[in-house]
Amino acid sequence: MKIWGRANSINVQKVLWTADECGLKYERIDVGGAFGGNDKPWYLKMNPNGIVPTIDDGGRVIWESNSCVRYLAAKYAAGTLWPNDPGQRSEADRWMDWQLSVIARGMGIIFWGLIRTAPDKRDMKAIDEAVAETGQLWARLDGHLADRPYVAGGHLTMGDIPAGCMAYRWFALDIKRPELKNLRAWHDRLATRPGYAQHIMIKMT
Incomplete structure (x- = not known):
């Protein structure tokens, strides 16, 4: 491959x-x-x-x-990353789509503003507004994770991967974040996985 x-x-x-x-x-x-x-x-x-x-x-x-x-x-990874149950798979699918349609815009403003823009050219007003708005959006996933360790239930699925990649940036960037305990615990679980540590938890450039 x-x-x-x-x-x-x-x-x-x-x-x-x-x-x-x-x-x-x-x-x-x-x-x-x-x-x-x-x-x-x-x-x-x-x-x-x-x-x-x-x-x-x-x-x-x-x-x-x-x-x-x-x-x-x-x-x-049928039966694990790809849930066999259509209902569980729909949950994984929804949170994958959520990453693209809901959380990506604000995260893009924050990431590009702080990592790929020179300090003297940063629009801090836009960045701060994006942080506030995106924190409210992450709170939706935080609430969803209140009674489950992963987005589609009891084990890691494909649904955790797109948002999980962005969660690392959310917690690693130098920003003022709301305290979202369920989201943090989920991120910390992902961080124990070797592939996450190797490919996601790297220096942002």
Whole structure:
């Protein structure tokens, strides 16, 4: 299996962590960001959007990070990362979609503002507003986790992976966060997993 994408991309990190949870061997190839290549014809032939990640699993090419996570979970971790029960799987799916449609915007403002913008060019008003708004959104997941250790129930599923990647940034960034005990406990459980520690808990650049 080949995985194209730079290691500091949160979308690539989702796929690397999933692959590790599945026990897969793979080759990761640096593409995107400072490495470039994602605008080249050979890459656009695989992924017409020109973004990362892209995976090639024996000739099957998949792009869009959450789609990659679902594919790997369904093929290589059915019954664990990919719940067999449709109801439990729908919970995992919902929180994957929530990461993209609800929490990603504010987290993007905070991350890009504090990590990828020079201090003298930061819009601190926009960053502070995003922190306040995003804290309220994380509180929704905190409430959901009040009676369960993982988003879809008693064990790790694909539903934990996208939001789990963003949770590391939420807790690692130098911001004033509301105290969300269930969210913190969930993050700390994720942090015990080798793939999370290796691919997610890295220096943010």
